[in-house]
Amino acid sequence: MTNSDSADHTVTGDAPGQFDVRAPAGQTVTFKAPTAPGTYPFHCSIHPEMHGKLIVT
Numbered sequence: 001m002t003n004s005d006s007a008d009h010t011v012t013g014d015a016p017g018q019f020d021v022r023a024p025a026g027q028t029v030t031f032k033a034p035t036a037p038g039t040y041p042f043h044c045s046i047h048p049e050m051h052g053k054l055i056v057t
């Protein structure tokens, strides 16, 4: 994934141990996503008000 923002962010699964990757500002990083189909809510550990959903199909 690419962080196009000017601030660092993380993609951290809401459930402990799912996935947690730090994406520095302006950089592209990879992480190991869950393989089981489903919807995985995540947040940014730097900015806890930021939320998203990773959908594995």
Ligand SMILES: [Cu+2]
Pocket: 008, 009, 010, 044, 045, 046, 047, 050
């Ligand atoms: Cu953030």
